[in-house]
Amino acid sequence: MRWLLVSVVVCSLVLTGCSSTVASEEEGGEETYHLVLNSSQHPPYFDWEPKYYAVEEFTQLVEERTNNQVTFDIYYSNQLAGQRESADALARGTYDMQEVNGAFWTERIPELYVVSLMFWNYGEEHTLHMMRNTEFGELYEQSLEDYGIKLMHFWPASVTGYMSSTPLASMSDMNGLIMNQTSNLAMDYHQQVGAGIATMPTVEQYEGLMRGTLDAIQFPFYSLETYRYVEVVDYISLPTLNPAISMVTINQDSWDELPEDIQEIMIETSQEVEMKAAEASKAMTERAFEFANENDVTCVAMDREDFESMRSAVKTHLWGKYASINERTERMVEVLEEETERWLEANPEFKQYFDPYLTDYSGGEEDEHNHSDDESNHYC
Template sequence: MKKLRHLSFVLLLSGMLAACSNDDGATENAEASGEEYEPATIRLAYNLPPDHHISHGIEQFVQKIEEESNGQIEMQVFANGQLLSDKDMNQSLLTGGIEMGMNSSTIWSSTVPAMGIFDVPYVFEDYEEVGESLNGEFGDILRSEMEDVGVKVLMFGDYGFGQFANNQRPLESPEDFAGMKIRSVGTLPSELIQAYGASPVFMGGGEVYMGLQRETVDGATSGTTAMVQRSYDEVTDYLTVNNYAYFEFILGVNQEYWDDLPENTQTLIEETANETEEWIRHQTKLEDEETLQVLKDRGMEVYEVPADELDVWKEAAMPVWRTFEDEAGEAGEKLLDIAEEE
């Protein structure tokens, strides 16, 4: 019996020592993997469909933050409009209803007019130019304008270049728009549609297919990624590729919430956001090229405006530049000056 009790004691002691050893090892591993991060729960909302390349980027962003913090930072993601519509999201972000939100620059422009720069036609000519601009003074101005209303920009998510699809006729010059009804998404895009002689019709993204099918509208402007995802080829016959605008989505965080986060948490989020922004930008170019080919393969008649004809399209669009300058003031003028210099 004494031997049995002695054996039990030895086993118990060994177990306790092993447990202590495991705890020490777990602590070392936790510290190495980011256990030192303070616990936080961050709600992030966006409205893009799950198969969009920006959505993939956001999911990578979320996953890395949770992994690097060893789960201490919990990211609660509400995708595809589960929590907020795009119209409601900005107000919720400004008031702290959510901590993070990703929304289009077009929608932000109603609160921060300078964000309308991405809807000003023919400001950007290629993907690399966008990245260089956003990493320089151009991007700094936009970040500052957003901070003035209480939102810190974490990431610019490239959506891609905007094009025109329609079910009436090829659009090979601005004059070809005359008399058509084109779905629009904001003030400046509507100005452009009017400048080209058509009538803008405001319509949500989910309504466009039915609107084209029922001929409530004759055409729509969007990126080719959305055109493929929403099957525009089934309800339109013609596509004009003129890269007239470069659509952006903004990942922002409530400034007051951000200021209260520990410095190492801020650093982790910012570094991860920068990596994700670069991945999305690279992916955007691939997506634009692939989806354009898909639309061609599906039978859409595609007209790609030759480079030597773009000046005609730009000249007809100049009223939009003047409208933007009036709305965005000094910041808008500075952004246009930088864009023209570059």
């Protein structure tokens, strides 16, 4: 693998024209490894948020624990490859590692869209249980491995939902709006509700909202602060699509050529930062709602009937289409439903997971959308 030669290697990064030294040999004869990581996200805003642990702390700890036998360069905001193209760039070995939401790679690896299936998860604990302890997660990892990519760790990105320039309290409110989506798999569902679709990179969403090219996005609410969407968004909608989950991956050949002791350090560090990111995800959720309230972003909550109608439409037009892609996606949906039912039986307190995000308020002439005074909702 050209990225891990025992000498000083300078390789042009095809997509950017920059170069990187990947491996060398010190005077004492010990090999050192320089890994390049590309991220589809902006840099972390706080030193305690999930993305910070997943990328910054992970790389720092690996450097420390290997006594700088492994070092990293990090490039944020799609600097080395676009969020969709990065799957091919990583698999080819254009660079070594990639932070990304798997749904961005759906056109290359369709199984990964599962993390964007609305209402698929019930919080951070359920999310990591499905990914780490079930056949569902095994199938997800296999789809990456088939493409020449190894999963390192996940990072939950706190609550995700619709952010928009107009209130969205029901599916009918989406009629005529332009929504940004990670994949065309969502097209059927949004056509059913009368919405148009755009596929704009996340790093360009701010401009799209500012110019009116986009009316709404599905994205973590913390970005109101960290991406400054508070300047271009007037409403957030509940229930949330909890939580968004991204991952850090590595080119399989690069991984295979690392010594076993370094692999063990990286795996242990991945497990550590994954748990830290899960806890930070919860903290980011609380901060996101506080920030929205303090900055006059109106919180809109669906009533229970509208929520159940939306969930039914999502299962029919989104889950169904995903399951029909291939045998693996069909099995992933089967396992997701089976394991989730089993997990909820063992964790009954999560059966009402979406309840705090809903209101039984049925609307009225004076206040059709804003349910912030309804005490049944804990967030608006």
